[in-house]
């Protein structure tokens with residue numbers, strides 16, 4: 078499995094960025110553990126950011142549950158937890174920066190209209206000069222990144238119609254789009270390494286593209302490195318997801334849960350119950366990760 082790491086990053090900063098659409102399940106633990114181990118293996122900093130910008134999808138109390146689940150599995154973060162719901166000024170500033178650079182436009186297409194024209198948004202509204210009323214704001218995607226290196230998958234080549242899409246920055250319902258929020262925050266937090274589930278591999282081209290635009294506008298920052306970890310499938314063969322109400326992981330099964338997650342990450346370790354503490358086990362896991370992937 079290719080997970081070679083280029084030369085040591087001086088100030089590795091990684092993060093786990095759950096959406097509070099439900100408690101963590103076996104699949105989200107794999108992502109949490111993988112990003113935690115990678116940060117520790119690089120003597121880096123590991124952050125937690127709650128991605129609570131989509132109220133219709135949120136479950137009351139889920140964010141607190143997620144933080145408790147991380148702690149009960151021994152996954153402690155290094156800086157205060159951040160909340161996307163508090164970062165609107167940052168997103169607005171980024172949006173205005175893109176608007177000033179002429180890199181956005183208003184789009185009034187409905188989901189059904191887009192679907193009727195094909196699988197991907199075709200830039201229909203690019204030159205229609207819509208006003209803001211009832212419109213989404215899209216990126217005028219002039220420099221799409223179609224190809225990148227992923228530490229888990231190696232070279233990733235995206236379908237051009239996907240990579241080239243003028244993706245949404247602010248939704249028609251005026252909520253911030255995930256792509257804008259995640260890149261604005263990762264960039265502002267100085268994230269060097271994004272380690273997360275494979276379900277976001279397809280979005281990485283867009284996110285690198287946006288990151289590249291921000292660094293051009295700011296004359297700063299290099300692109301983050303990426304690693305997309307395997308997903309856990311449920312008995313029905315579908316990926317476990319919070320929205321499908323996958324079984325939450327509970328503290329009483331922390332040892333077993335970590336054992337399963339380590340196995341999913343390709344680590345062959347004794348069962349955590351053979352160690353004095355979860356911390357002792359996690360230290361061994363960091364060493365194993367270092368030997369295999371870092």
Ligand code: GLU
Nearest residue numbers: 094095096128259273277
């Ligand atoms: N909030 C996203 C999720 O829970 C993950 C974002 C990310 O890691 O980039 O699926």
Ligand code: ZN
Nearest residue numbers: 184185186202
């Ligand atoms: Zn449109």
